[in-house]
Amino acid sequence: MSSFCWGCLHWFDVRPLAEYNCRSSWSRLGGVYIFVKQWDQYLQPIYIGSTKSFKARLPYHEEWFNSQRYGATHIHTRVETQPDVRRNLEQFLIAALRPRLNTHYRCWKVSEADRSFILSTSFAVP
Numbered sequence: 001m002s003s004f005c006w007g008c009l010h011w012f013d014v015r016p017l018a019e020y021n022c023r024s025s026w027s028r029l030g031g032v033y034i035f036v037k038q039w040d041q042y043l044q045p046i047y048i049g050s051t052k053s054f055k056a057r058l059p060y061h062e063e064w065f066n067s068q069r070y071g072a073t074h075i076h077t078r079v080e081t082q083p084d085v086r087r088n089l090e091q092f093l094i095a096a097l098r099p100r101l102n103t104h105y106r107c108w109k110v111s112e113a114d115r116s117f118i119l120s121t122s123f124a125v126p
Helices: 064-069 083-097 112-120
Strands: 002-006 010-016 031-039 042-051 074-079 123-125
Touching (some): 010 031, 031 064, 042 064, 042 083
Antiparallel strands (some): 010 074
C-alpha cells in the first residue's frame, strides 16, 4: 500500500480497486474516499465521498461500477472520525478537484489559487 497527499495537506492511503469487492474487509471507522483514475504519474479523481463507516458504505457503493466505467483504478481513503471535518474535507476536495461523478458541492466556492495549489502540490509516496 502506498500513500498520496492531495494538496500536500491531506494524506490518503492508496489501494488498487481490483483488490476489492463486496466481500473485502473494510475498516469500521469513517473517513473520506476518492475513486481515482491513475495512469503513468497522472491522477484524475472520478468520485469523492465521505462516510461514517467504510465497512458499511464502500462494499455496495452506488458509484463503484460507474467509477470503474470512467476508468477508476484506485481508491484513496483517509480515516477521519470527526463528522464536521469529514464533511468539510469532502466539500473542499469536490469543489477544488471537480470529479466527474460528483454533482453535489460543485458550486461551493474555491478560489482558482487554492485549486491550483492543490493540483500542483499533490504527490505520491511509494
